[in-house]
Amino acid sequence: MKPKRKVVLLSLGGVVGTLFLGAVSGAGKMLTTDLWPSLRPFISTAWTWTLELFTWLAQPVAFPLWSFIVALLVVVGIIGFLGLVVASFSSDLNAVNAKFDPELPSLNESAQQVLAVIAIHGGRNEGLYLSQIPSTAGLSQLVYEGAMDVLYHWNLISISYSNWGDQVSLSALGRAYVLHPQSPLAWVVKSA
Structure with missing residues (x-):
């Protein structure tokens, strides 16, 4: 579990526990000071039923009945814990999945146009000089220049600097972008 989640869960548990204890304390004070005498029959009935339930659970049998409730609480606790673990793993898996199947960056029209020119002309042996684009x-x-800034930001191009002139070609991510089936530049692959 990530540290932020632990802090949030602990603080949430503290708030809920404080509210619960405050409610129990307030209800206990109201009942002991007899502020609501009309509730007295309901309380005595509930108390009688509670005592009867505990008497039933304490019956001497081969296996105490209360242990079934404990086993049920343990199973519910384990299921809740596993649910938290699965939720934690699912967010981690989504992050890993995004690395393996990255979403296509959204490129504006001019960046797509420059990338298409680089994909068409930059794959030839003679290369494509930056001044030609x-x-x-x-x-x-x-x-x-704005389109080149966008392409460079997304690491879709690679530039080779030399005395004869700077040449540009597609980087590995650039080729993956052009070859991706959902790419807006899929026509470049078909025309090549």
């Missing part, structure tokens, strides 16, 4: 994609310099 704005004219090939038909974007202004500002829109191109």
Whole structure:
């Protein structure tokens, strides 16, 4: 269990316990000071039934009847504990599942356009120079730079720096993005 959950559960248990003890204390004071005399018949009947229940549970049999109630409480406690463990594991499993099957990042239209140009032209042996992308994609310099910032943020591209010019290609995540069946760039794979 995570530390925050423990703190929340402990504080929640403390609040519930305090409220319960306060209610029992208040009810006990009302009954002992006889503030509600009309409740006296109900209380005496409930007390009689409680004593009869304890008498029945204490009957001498091969196996005490009260042990069935204890066994039931133990089973309910174990089921509750296992439920908490399963809930904890399910959140951990969701986090691991998100790593294995990541959601596609939401890219704007210009970033998709630049990524498509890189996917189409960057896979060739000659490579694609950064200076070629704005004219090939038909974007202004500002829109191109913003699209490159988005692609770089999501780690979808890799840039190779050299004296002849900087070349760009798809990173492993970029290829996974383009090849993903739900990708908006699935047409690039079909056209290649």
